[in-house]
Amino acid sequence: MPIKLPSSLPAYDVLSKEGVMVMAEDAAARQDIRPLRLALLNLMPKKIQTENQFARLIGATPLQIEFSLIRMSEHQTRNTAPDHMEAFYRPFADVAASGETFDGLIITGAPIEHLDFDAVTYWDELTEIFDWTQSHVHSTFGVCWGGMAMMNHFHGVKKHLLDEKLFGCYRHANLKPESPFLRGFSDDMVMPVSRWTEMRRAEIEAAGLSVLLDSPEVGPALVEDPVHRALYIFNHLEYDSDTLNEEYRRDLAGAQVDGAEIRMPVNYFPDDDPAKRPQNRWRSHAHLLYGNWISEIYQTTPFDMARIGLDRIDLRG
Template identity: 45%
Template sequence: MPIKIPKTLPAYNALTKENVFVITDDRAEHQDIRPLKVGILNLMPTTVDTEIQLLRLLGNSPLQVDISFLRMGSHESRNAPPGHLDRFYVSSDEIIRNDYRYDGLIITGAPVETLPFEEVDYWKELAAVLDYSAKNVWSTLHICWGAQAGLYHRYGVPKLELPRKLFGIFPHGVNERHTTIFRGFDDEFLAPQSRHTESDRKAIAARPELTIESETDEVGVFIVTAREGRELYVTGHLEYDPLTLDREYRRDLDKGLLINVPKNYYPGDDPSKEPVVRWRAHAHLFFRNWLNYVYQETPFDLGEL
């Protein structure tokens, strides 16, 4: 079944060309089912690219998913197309004020990881979203800085600066093979990483509410869960498309920044060659497993949350 998004959303045409199942409001209204309601709090500066990346994965499911895009009302985005946020997004305070309920919520990463959390201009608003989601969302998926922010706000887990940026495609292990999110996974799988900091593993392990589901010595903690899967914290970017790391690498080069070639990404670590995608299948599987978990566990009547 498809994801439900406006036909005027730029991602609609891009996903249709890829044969991703999408559906318009008119057609959805004539289907006698309750779609999953999933909100996406998009904090990434690459607004449209991030929409497409996440919708591509959410659309590869037998479930109909009704998508809502959320933004920080206290933060002015400089990178979204003119009028895009006003047309397709609602502010988080509107969602909270109207006591809106979601089956699932995704909180993306953001390019603010070197700042102390409290110095991020929308921190108080994000903290309010995190508090709201605990009571009004069945399962929340936090990505990269969004994961660090969630672990810090809810459990006091600090972030630590890495000696150098963790950048590239890395193998990850599975600690618990029989959990819902890893159904069908191989014992080792690849996923993109792009970050300067990490959440403190000792602080995570000290909290009995938190379970480290995936980690390696090279990457550190990759996936943490809490409340039996109702909170997922993913430190990397399974949603990245084939050229995302390439764009980040060349962007930093153009800025004159000291940046390593993304590891295990270009054939022979040669940036002149086309990257090889080796994480796509597990990315789709992860998001399908998450949606399936939400579908199986969320109340039919969201008022019961």
């Protein structure tokens, strides 16, 4: 089954050309099934790129997915055209007022790691969203800063600023191969990393949470929080093959202005040669993880969406 998208959303054409099954809203309405309702709270500056990345992953399952885009109510993006935001995004205030529920919600990262959580201009509304997920979302997936922010809000786990940016492709160990979220995973795998902060395994486990993927070089990557029906991932399996390269070129351009020293992404360019095309070594695990997440949602979410948040089902069964 395909992912349901507005035919005018840029991701519709992008995914169609890649062979991902997509369906326009009018065609989906003729199918007599209940699609899974998934939403993306997009905090990234490059909205369209992020939409494509996550739509590609959640559109690869055999289920029909209805994909909604949500933005912060007052915060205005400076990197995406206003007409795109107006056409495809709903402010959270409108979503909350509608009383609607979702089977799943992805909360992205944001390039504001250097700020204390409560110094973020939209922190009050974001914590309102975190609390809203407990009564209106069956399962939430917090990504990078979004995952750190959720864990801090629900468990008080701190993020720690690093001396230098963790940047590149790092190997991670599969600590919980029995987890349904890691079904089909190798014993270890490569994951793109791009962040200035970390959350420490000892502090995560002291909060009663389970670390599923971990790296001796860059620390925990995937954490399960069954009490809040959530997963937190601190790295970027959703990244395209060229995303780290784009960040590297952007950082180099900025260094010409401020004189900062920019490190090449680790284990990314073949032979550490930026002139060579990077190879994607994480795509299969990205599809596995998001496919497993959606499968767990499908098996445990109430058919009656009015019961989402009422049936406190542990996603581990």
